[in-house]
Amino acid sequence: MDNLNNSNADKKLVEIKDLSISFFTPAGEVKAVRGVSWSLREGEALGIVGESGSGKSVSVYALMGILQNPGKVIGGSITFNNIDMLKLKESQWRLIRGKDMSMIFQDPMTSLNPVYTVGNQIAETVLAHTRTTAQKANKEAVKSLARVHIPNPERRARQYPFEFSGGMRQRAMISMALSCEPKLLIADEPTTALDVTIQAQIIELLKELKKNTNMGIILITHDMGIITDICEDVIIMYGGQVMESASVKELYKNPAHPYTLGLLECLPRLSSDSDEPLKPIEGSPVDLLNPPKGCPFAPRCFKCMKICLNNQPPNFEIKPGHHSACWLHQYQSGRD
Amino acid sequence: MAAFLFKRVLSSIATLFIIITITFFLMHSIPGGPFATNEKLSQSVIKAMEVKYGLDKPLIQQYGVYLKNLIRGDLGLSIASKEGKTVNYIIKTKFPVSARLGGLAIMLALLLGLLMGSFAALQHEKFVDRLVMFISTLGIAVPGFIMGMLLLLLFGVSLRWLNFIGLNSPLDYILPTFTLAFYPACFIARLIRSSLLDVLGQDYIRTARAKGIKGYSILIKHAMRNAILPVVTYLGPLIAYVLVGSFVVERIFSIPGLGLFFVQSITSRDYPLIMGTTIFLAVLIIFMNLVVDIIYGIIDPRIKVK
Numbered sequence: 001m002d003n004l005n006n007s008n009a010d011k012k013l014v015e016i017k018d019l020s021i022s023f024f025t026p027a028g029e030v031k032a033v034r035g036v037s038w039s040l041r042e043g044e045a046l047g048i049v050g051e052s053g054s055g056k057s058v059s060v061y062a063l064m065g066i067l068q069n070p071g072k073v074i075g076g077s078i079t080f081n082n083i084d085m086l087k088l089k090e091s092q093w094r095l096i097r098g099k100d101m102s103m104i105f106q107d108p109m110t111s112l113n114p115v116y117t118v119g120n121q122i123a124e125t126v127l128a129h130t131r132t133t134a135q136k137a138n139k140e141a142v143k144s145l146a147r148v149h150i151p152n153p154e155r156r157a158r159q160y161p162f163e164f165s166g167g168m169r170q171r172a173m174i175s176m177a178l179s180c181e182p183k184l185l186i187a188d189e190p191t192t193a194l195d196v197t198i199q200a201q202i203i204e205l206l207k208e209l210k211k212n213t214n215m216g217i218i219l220i221t222h223d224m225g226i227i228t229d230i231c232e233d234v235i236i237m238y239g240g241q242v243m244e245s246a247s248v249k250e251l252y253k254n255p256a257h258p259y260t261l262g263l264l265e266c267l268p269r270l271s272s273d274s275d276e277p278l279k280p281i282e283g284s285p286v287d288l289l290n291p292p293k294g295c296p297f298a299p300r301c302f303k304c305m306k307i308c309l310n311n312q313p314p315n316f317e318i319k320p321g322h323h324s325a326c327w328l329h330q331y332q333s334g335r336d
Numbered sequence: 337m338a339a340f341l342f343k344r345v346l347s348s349i350a351t352l353f354i355i356i357t358i359t360f361f362l363m364h365s366i367p368g369g370p371f372a373t374n375e376k377l378s379q380s381v382i383k384a385m386e387v388k389y390g391l392d393k394p395l396i397q398q399y400g401v402y403l404k405n406l407i408r409g410d411l412g413l414s415i416a417s418k419e420g421k422t423v424n425y426i427i428k429t430k431f432p433v434s435a436r437l438g439g440l441a442i443m444l445a446l447l448l449g450l451l452m453g454s455f456a457a458l459q460h461e462k463f464v465d466r467l468v469m470f471i472s473t474l475g476i477a478v479p480g481f482i483m484g485m486l487l488l489l490l491f492g493v494s495l496r497w498l499n500f501i502g503l504n505s506p507l508d509y510i511l512p513t514f515t516l517a518f519y520p521a522c523f524i525a526r527l528i529r530s531s532l533l534d535v536l537g538q539d540y541i542r543t544a545r546a547k548g549i550k551g552y553s554i555l556i557k558h559a560m561r562n563a564i565l566p567v568v569t570y571l572g573p574l575i576a577y578v579l580v581g582s583f584v585v586e587r588i589f590s591i592p593g594l595g596l597f598f599v600q601s602i603t604s605r606d607y608p609l610i611m612g613t614t615i616f617l618a619v620l621i622i623f624m625n626l627v628v629d630i631i632y633g634i635i636d637p638r639i640k641v642k
Contacts, residue, residue: 064546066542066545066546068542094548094549094550095548096548097545097546097547097548098546098547098548098549099548102546102547103546105539105542105543105546107539110538110539110540111539111540111542111543112540112543113540113543113544113558113562114540114562114636114637114638115561115562115635115636115637115638116557124547124549124557125547125548125549128547128548128549128550129548160637160638162637162638173543176543176547
């Protein structure tokens with residue numbers, strides 16, 4: 001299959017259609033993700049941006065199949081590498097997880113098991129997915145650590161996570177994720193818990209890995225800045241729905257959805273007048289227990305109209321490849 | 337490690353010395369004496385007995401003599417035993433009886449406790465969890481002597497399945513072992529349940545899942561090793577207490593173990609036996625705590641023995 005890649009550059013690695021996820025809590029059904037669709041082409045990187053509770057992490061947990069109780073996929077489809085993932089048994093899914101798709105998490109301080117050496121934890125992934133001996137797996141682990149530029153990899157492999165700094169731990173996590181050469185790497189806010197200089201290093205590393213492998217990357221963040229560094233495409237999520245999706249260039253040039261505009265306004269700019277205050281988006285996030293009838297962003301939207309409060313906006317295609325779920329576009333396209 | 341052991345042995349000796357001193361003077365401050373409760377003895381006999389056991393000397397001198405003998409490993413003569421047995425002999429012959437029973441009970445408690453607790457944690461808030469919580473609450477609330485009596489009545493008297501006097505055949509171990517194990521099993525179940533619930537929610541468990549590790553391997557390798565620490569802590573002193581025998585269980589099932597002597601030595605003011613059993617238990621507890629600390633360092637590399 002791999003040799004088909006070149007002939008078909010547009011081949012989709014991940015396709016998510018109309019995905020809905022709910023958490024069944026004692027307080028009621030929390031509709032965390034409501035009808036989300038997006039896709040990722042092989043070798044490309046997709047950024048998912050949104051604030052806490054927008055459903056960005058939950059949707060990739062579903063893609064990995066590690067959604068925790070009481071969370072359940074209640075509708076839609078997930079296709080990865082031409083496999084309909086939701087039809088797989090847990091035992092089949094497990095063979096793909098960690099091998100063809102792997103994931104790194106927000107907090108490297110807590111994501112590694114404190115009682116096993118880093119080398120052991122990387123070797124474990126290798127052993128779980130390949131027929132090999134423990135010795136060879138350990139060698140593989142050392143090679144993995146070297147690949148993410150950890151100095152003294154032999155010695156480091158024998159050390160425990162508490163002997164690693166935060167940035168080093170995140171590198172170790174990345175090397176673990178890459179140990180089986182996955183087709184897809186999901187990075188769930190990989191830099192949020194790190195300090196700024198380390199953030200830059202991790203981003204550099206991800207960029208380098210993307211260049212050197214044909215791996216697809218899904219990067220979840222609430223930092224618009226990181227997206228431009230790595231990703232080709234970006235989707236903006238809010239209240240469990242996709243607000244806008246486009247290529248990164250297009251989104252920055254022509255942001256269409258009021259929420260996207262709000263997010264971009266939030267970014268501090270060095271070039272602008274330093275006296276200019278940052279503009280926060282007023283209001284608070286959606287109550288997913290009782291999501292609004294209309295557009296989830298409507299109550300906070302500065303361009304909110306009557307129709308927004310009562311009817312869900314369809315996903316308007318503003319330009320080829322640029323979608324935005326906002327009623328404003330109906331009138332704009334009407335005028336055109 | 338060697339330096340650690342050396343330091344621990346030194347501090348253990350200090351601890352032991354304090355325990356010996358407190359026990360010695362406390363025990364002599366209880367009203368009455370070893371000959372007060374016996375059948376009427378004439379004054380001259382009592383006097384002669386006191387001379388024999390060295391009880392006629394001033395207390396501080398008795399203390400000195402006791403320490404001197406103790407250093408030679410001599411725990412003295414038991415006053416209450418009519419045949420004039422030494423305390424060393426009593427411990428040497430009775431401890432194995434209690435320890436065999438206790439050892440079985442600890443293994444059973446650990447097995448039952450870990451199984452019940454893990455199932456409860458994995459089935460959190462489902463039927464199994466509620467059942468385990470119900471049983472373990474019962475096990476902690478019901479005192480050992482009631483548990484023992486109920487088992488004895490049910491299996492020994494009513495059903496006549498099992499013998500309940502002494503430990504003459506392997507089957508005789510069933511009832512006393514279960515009685516001894518039930519409380520710690522329930523306690524361990526609750527400990528492991530709550531620490532497993534905590535550990536299973538940790539980020540590194542999510543990482544293990546994301547790596548495609550098998551479910552039981554996540555539980556055993558990743559979760560259990562982190563969750564077991566509280567159980568290990570509890571197990572240290574528990575092993576010491578259970579090995580030296582339980583007065584209640586040995587009484588109910590007529591077992592000639594060491595546990596009986598703990599209580600009897602006090603009621604009969606058998607001073608050397610009180611000291612002997614107390615020191616024996618103290619040494620065992622101190623030793624078990626040392627073992628626990630070493631195991632800690634093995635289970636969790638972040639805890640370094642210093």
